[in-house]
Structure formats: structure tokens, C-alpha cells
Amino acid sequence: xxxxxxxxxxxxxxxxxxxxxxxxxxxxxxxxxxxxxxxxxxxxxxxxxxxxxxxxxxxxxxxxxxxxxxxxxxxxxxxxxxxxxxxxxxxxxxxxxxxxxxxxxxxxxxxxxxxxxxxxxxxxxxxxxxxxxxxxxxxxxxxxxxxxxxxxxxxxxxxxxxxxxxxxxxxxxxxxxxxxxxxxxxxxxxxxxxxxxxxxxxxxxxxxxxxxxxxxxxxxxxxxxxxxxxxxxxxxxxxxxxxxxxxxxxxxxxxxxxxxxxxxxxxxxxxxxxxxxxxxxxxxxxxxxxxxxxxxxxxxxxxxxxxxxxxxxxxxxxxxxxxxxxxxxxxxxxxxxxxxxxxxxxxxxxxxxxxxxxxxxxxxxxxxxxxxxxxxxxxxxxxxxxxxxxxxxxxxxxxxxxxxxxxxxxxxxxxxxxxxxxxxxxxxxxxxxxxxxxxxxxxxxxxxxxxxxxxxxxxxxxxxxxxxxxxxxxxxxxxxxxxxxxxxxxxxxxxxxxxxxxxxxxxxxxxxxxxxxxxxxxxxxxxxxxxxxxxxxxxxxxxxxxxxxxxxxxxxxxxxxxxxxxxxxxxxxxxxxxxxxxxxxxxxxxxxxxxxxxxxxxxxxxxxxxxxxxxxxxxxxxxxxxxxxxxxxxxxxxxxxxxxxxxxxxxxxxxxxxxx
Numbered sequence: 102x103x104x105x106x107x108x109x110x111x112x113x114x115x116x117x118x119x120x121x122x123x124x125x126x127x128x129x130x131x132x133x134x135x136x137x138x139x140x141x142x143x144x145x146x147x148x149x150x151x152x153x154x155x156x157x158x159x160x161x162x163x164x165x166x167x168x169x170x171x172x173x174x175x176x177x178x179x180x181x182x183x184x185x186x187x188x189x190x191x192x193x194x195x196x197x198x199x200x201x202x203x204x205x206x207x208x209x210x211x212x213x214x215x216x217x218x219x220x221x222x223x224x225x226x227x228x229x230x231x232x233x234x235x236x237x238x239x240x241x242x243x244x245x246x247x248x249x250x251x252x253x254x255x256x257x258x259x260x261x262x263x264x265x266x267x268x269x270x271x272x273x274x275x276x277x278x279x280x281x282x283x284x285x286x287x288x289x290x291x292x293x294x295x296x297x298x299x300x301x302x303x304x305x306x307x308x309x310x311x312x313x314x315x316x317x318x319x320x321x322x323x324x325x326x327x328x329x330x331x332x333x334x335x336x337x338x339x340x341x342x343x344x345x346x347x348x349x350x351x352x353x354x355x356x357x358x359x360x361x362x363x364x365x366x367x368x369x370x371x372x373x374x375x376x377x378x379x380x381x382x383x384x385x386x387x388x389x390x391x392x393x394x395x396x397x398x399x400x401x402x403x404x405x406x407x408x409x410x411x412x413x414x415x416x417x418x419x420x421x422x423x424x425x426x427x428x429x430x431x432x433x434x435x436x437x438x439x440x441x442x443x444x445x446x447x448x449x450x451x452x453x454x455x456x457x458x459x460x461x462x463x464x465x466x467x468x469x470x471x472x473x474x475x476x477x478x479x480x481x482x483x484x485x486x487x488x489x490x491x492x493x494x495x496x497x498x499x500x501x502x503x504x505x506x507x508x509x510x511x512x513x514x515x516x517x518x519x520x521x522x523x524x525x526x527x528x529x530x531x532x533x534x535x536x537x538x539x540x541x542x543x544x545x546x547x548x549x550x551x552x553x554x555x556x557x558x559x560x561x562x563x564x565x566x567x568x569x570x571x572x573x574x575x576x577x578x579x580x581x582x583x584x585x586x587x588x589x590x591x592x593x594x595x596x597x598x599x600x601x602x603x604x605x606x607x608x609x610x611x612x613x614x615x616x617x618x619x620x621x622x623x624x625x626x627x628x629x630x631x632x633x634x635x636x637x638x639x640x641x642x643x644x645x646x647x648x649x650x651x652x653x654x655x656x657x658x659x660x661x662x663x664x665x666x667x668x669x670x671x672x673x674x675x676x677x678x679x680x681x682x683x684x685x686x687x688x689x690x691x692x693x694x695x696x697x698x699x700x701x702x703x704x705x706x707x708x709x710x711x712x713x714x715x716x717x718x719x720x721x722x723x724x725x726x727x728x729x730x731x732x733x734x735x736x737x738x739x740x741x742x743x744x745x746x747x748x749x750x751x752x753x754x755x756x757x758x759x760x761x
Contacts, residue, residue, distance in 0.1 A: 102500070105493060106438025114160075114224050117483040118465070119445035122160035122224065128194070132160035135225045136191055138213040141247070156450070157210045157483065161191060164226035165216035168240070170248035171206060172214075175199050191216055207249070208478055214248030277691040284688040285696040288675070289703070292696075296668045296704035300711040303660065304408060304415065312398045315656055318663050319387060325666045326380045333373035340366045386655070397653045403744060404718040407530045410537045413545045414526055414718070417519060418710040424515035432508035439500055442493070449473060451480040502572070509571045513564035517618055521552045521560055523717045525622035531725040532623075532742050548622065556621050559628040563614045570610060574603045619724050635724065642727045653719050657712045665705035672700040 113121035114135040123133030138157040169188055178185035178199040185199060192212035206212050218240035219226040228239050236243060239255050247253050282289075303318075340346040346366050353361060362368045387394070408414060447468075451459040456477035463473070468482035525548030533539035541547055552560065581596050613632050616639060620631035639646050676693040678684045690696065726743055733739040 102435050102438035102442060102504075105442035107441045108437050109441075115158075116160045117158045117481070119447070120160065129160040132162050133224060134161050134164060134221045135159070136161040136164065136219075137226065138210055139215075140217075140228065157193070157213075157481065159191065159193065161226070164219035164221050165191060166218055168215075168217055168242070168245055170215045170246045171212050172203055172248055172250075173246075175203060175206075188212070188216065210481060215246060217245055278695050281690045281692055281695040282699075285676070285690060288672075288688070289696050289699050292668055292672050292700035293703045293707055295671070296664055296700075296707045297711075299664050299668070300708045301415065303664070304405065304711055304715060312395075312402075315394075315398055315401070315660075318656075318660050322659050322663050322666065323380065323383060325663070325670065326376050326383070328670075330373055330376045330380065333369045333376065336363075337366050337369040337373060340364070340369070383659075390655075394656065397649055397656060400649055400653060400719055400723065401656070401715075403722055404715055406744075407527050407718055407722065408715065410530060410540060411526050411544050414523055414714050415711060417523060417545065418713060421515055421519040422710075424518070425512055428508060428511040428515060431511070432504060435504050436501065439497055439504060442497060447482050449477070449480055450483045451477045456480060502576075505575060506568060506572045509568040509575075510561075510564055513567045513571075514561055517560040517564050517614065518549075518552055520615055520717060521556055521618040521622050522549045523714060524548075524619040524721045525551060527718045527721040528619070528623045528725055531722055531729075534740075534742065536744070551625075552622070555625060559621050559631070560618065562628045563617060563632075567607070567610050567614060570603060570607050574600065574607065577603065615720065616724060619721050622721075623725070623728070638724065638727055638731070641731075646723075649723055650720065654716065657716055661705055661708040661712055664708040665701050668704040669697065669701040672697050 109121055109124060113123050113133075115121055116129070116135065120127065120129055122129050122135055124130065136159045138159070140156070169184065171188065174181075174184050174188045189197060189212075193210075196211045198211075201211070207214055218229045220229045221227075231238055231241070233241060237255050239245065243255050244252050245255065343364075346364060348365055349367050353365070447463050447465050449456070449458045449461050449463050458473045458477055458480065463471075463482040465482045468474070473480050473482075522545065526544040529541050529544045529548065530536065577596060577600050581593075581600065584592060584596065613636060616635035617628060617632035620626065620635045620638075621628065624631065624634075626634075674680050675683055675687055676690065676697055678687045680687075729742050733741050735741050
């Protein structure tokens, strides 16, 4: 990829001769925009962006800003040389022969038959479309001359105009979103910092008040959702009688301004129903799992105590994030170099639909000496795309799959390294006879060193198995995308079954790998042995796994929701200027939901980073507890390593010392 790839093909548009527009130290250095001779031949903007429009493409320094035709300019070039000089910059380089007949110029495509006012977008000249009183116009005109003796209506460009206008609308929305980020980034960072402080404070306080805090969290989530239900009902009732509020979402269709939907009663009714369903589900789950929640809280207290002794573990997710960011960067760079590998491929572009040479490959240096120009008048050998017929170019897709596989393998290895490191640190806490006196010095760094020195192969092997399954899932998704248009019901059914099976297999392997890494951190055995021992150990304690592990995950998920929801509600009141104290400080935004969603999603990810360490701590302590119960019996010879509180709550009576 490094040898054959050229990322400039992504950065710069390419003209009909395979030359980059705007590339330094070339003739096109100051010509950064791509101009199309006859944009009417381009069916849609997608065709333009893919450089497969059957017309001459030229690098120019600026787009046309006026209507003009070659016939008019040629007829008046003697007494209006300025018009000729302006039009000539959109002709082929070096062309300056106004005496050449119009028919020959248009046949050889030396110059465009017309130019129309355009503006650059994606470094390409697109017609300057606009609407005036609901009528599609170009530079406030509804008609234009096509340079071939006809006056055409702007509606002839409707197919291209619709697509281009959609792209430009998306660009406008994107610019507004960018402006919102530029204005509110400071407050977004403050919101994320608040989420970090709340998450960290929660984990610290959990050591002392796990039960109280979790019940506060649970009722807090219920309260937030309850407030959401009340607010939706208030909005729903407030809009009663307002003209237009009884319209349905279907009536107004898709709108880029989402505030339009907030003026409909149906929108708030739907929000209220969804929140009511979520509220009922949470309440029912709490009723039926109340006793198991008490047991899970006891395990969480022990986990909080372990994290309290090893506070450095809370910041280890930063290491995992950096490693994954490196993996993503490596994959993206190689993918771009692979995608831009290849030599320029030229094809015959013919104006006549019956030309048998159309779309065939050609050589621009020898094209004029062939019979193609005679059999197909006006045909040109123009640049089509980058590719090749060599062995390397034939297997680029395979190389992309290999690159994706390496990416999945490295990411899974980075995650496995983090899990094994954290498991080793928390296991050193559990197996310490006297806590915290017997906990090793710098347990996190010691565990990381052991994982790198002794367990790299085991972690890589576990990541390899998971990466293979994930690659198969990627291939299945690719095949499903390619076969969507087929009518074969059996094929679609088979693909759906395979996707479901491999999804389940991936989830199962992640569960096995996670517990295998814990056993690796405890005993230092290889991956297969550790996975087998962890699996059978969990199967012998399957009820405890279901009760403790999953209930703990549920409670931690509620914690994430409360952190994200609490900070999100605060951000909502701030960005909508509903907090009187900060009303003057709140920025004026195009879309207040842009920073609001960023704060909510970011807060959830921040809370997830802290709580993922906590979840790993609980899983490690639980597996150590199960192993402790099987290895020891509480006697003097084989005392339990678990804390007295955990030992008492989980229902295991202390055995009396055995008599000699």
C-alpha cells in the first residue's frame, strides 16, 4: 500500500488527463476546481463525484460567474476580446484559435458549448441553483442557451438540480452544526467534566454508601423518566387548540428543522408513551429483582473497597483508548493507501450511443492515430478511474479484508490487554490474606508488566478467535448488502440465520474470553486451559452468575443512564436558556440539540469508561469468590480469602477449625 498508494487521489479532484487539480509544483497548482464541459451529460452529483461523467473535465482556477455560449463569444471575439479571453480559460489548455469552426470545436471538445453561473462545492463547479417564488432558477434566470442553437429551460437540469440541492441543503445544515460547535465547545467540555466528576464521586462514595446511593440512583432514574412523562404531557396539553398542532408527522414529511416536529401534539404523545413503557418495565424489574439487588449491592461494596485501594485502575481506560485510537489510525491510513493504489485507466468517451468502442480502455498517447475517432466522431480517450490489471490490483479487495482483519485483531488485543491487566490488579486484592497490608506495591503496573511479559500470546490467541468471527460477520453484512436486490427468499433467509448465529457466537466468545483473561491473570495458564476452567467454574455456579453478574450489570447501566440523563437535563435547561442565573451566558444556537446530544452521548461514554473498570472488578471478585469456595473450606488449614462481610452476605457459614 505504501509503495502503490497515493492519498492525493482522495484530496484532489482529477481532470480528464489524470492530473490532480491544485497539486503543488504542477501546471494545475493554481487551478484547484474541476469544471465540466457539459454538465447536462451528468445524470446526478454522485456521478460527478465519482469522476465518471461522459464529458471533458478540466481544472480551473474559478468557476464561471455568467451565462455565455461559444457561438456568441466566437462571433464577437474581434470587437469584444475580453469576453473571448474570459471564455478561453474554460477551454483546453493552449487552445486559442477562434477561427476554428464551431462544429469542429464542439466535436473535438476544445471548448464547452456553454458556461453557466456556478459555485464550487467539493472542489467541483456545480450550477448556482436557487429558487425564486418557488421556481427553480440559475442566477435568477429560468432559461439559458445551450450553445447549440437552442434555448433551454432550467428545468432540464431538474434531475441533477434535485440531487445537488439535497447535497447543498446537507452542506448548509453541516455548516450550522459546525457553527454551533464553534460557539458551544467550551460549555460542552464543562458538561463532560461535570459528568467525569459525578462518575468519579459516585465510585468513591460507593465504598461507604453503596446501598443508599444505588437506591437513590434507581429512584433518580425513575424520577427523571417521570419528569419526562410530565413534561411531555404538559407540552401535549399546551399545544391543544393551536392551529397546525394536530397535524401528523406523515402530513408534514421530512423536515431539516427538527423544531417543526416539536410543534406537533403527536410528537409529544409518542414521547410520553415511550417513556411510560420504559418506566413500567423498570418498576416491574425492580419489584421482581429486589432481593437479588440486595445481594448485588453487597458485591458492589466489595468492589468499591477494592477500587478504593487501587485508585489508579480508574484511569486505565485512557490507556485502552489510546491503543484503540492508534489501531484505528493505522487501519484508516492503510485503507486509504490501498484504495488509492493503481494507475490511471483511460476509457473511450463517445457522444454517439451506438459507438462500439464506448467505455473500452484506450491509450491517450496513441488514441488519435487509431480509427476510433473516424468511426465515432467526437470520441475522446479520457481518464476514468484508478486501477490496473496487475496481480496486485486484482487482489486489492483481499488486501482490504486482510487490513480489516488486522484491525479487528489489534483492537481485540488492546481490549484483552486491558481486561487482563485490571483482572490481575483486582485479583491481587482478593487473594491478599490481610487487606490492604498484603496487597502488592503498584498492583496495576505489576499486573500490566505480567500481562505483557508472560501472557501476550494467550491474549493474542483469544483476540484472534474473536477477530475471525467478527470478520465473518463483516463478510456476511457485505454479502447481505450486495444481495439486497435479489428476489431469492431462501438466500435472504440463509443469510439472516447465519448473521444471527455468528452474532450469538461473538457474544458467547466475548463472555468466555473475558473470564478466561481473569483466570490467566490469576493462575498464568494458557488461553485454552483458562477458558475451559473458567467456563466449567461458571457452569458450576450458574445461578450465582445469573443473579450477581447480570443484576450488577443492570445496576451499573442504570448508573450510566442517571449520569447521562442528569447532565443531559442540566444541559437542556442551560442551552435553552431556562436557567435564569446563566441565561445571559448561554450561547445563541441554530440547533440547541447539537451540543445537547453531544453532552448526553459524551457523558454516557465518560460514565461507561469509569463503570467498565467497576464491572471488571466485580466480575473478577466474583470469579475469585467462586474459586475460593471450591479451593477452601474456611478451616484453619484452608481459610477463605474473601472478606467477612462478603462471606456472610453470600450465605456461606464460617466453618469451625477442624480437630486434629
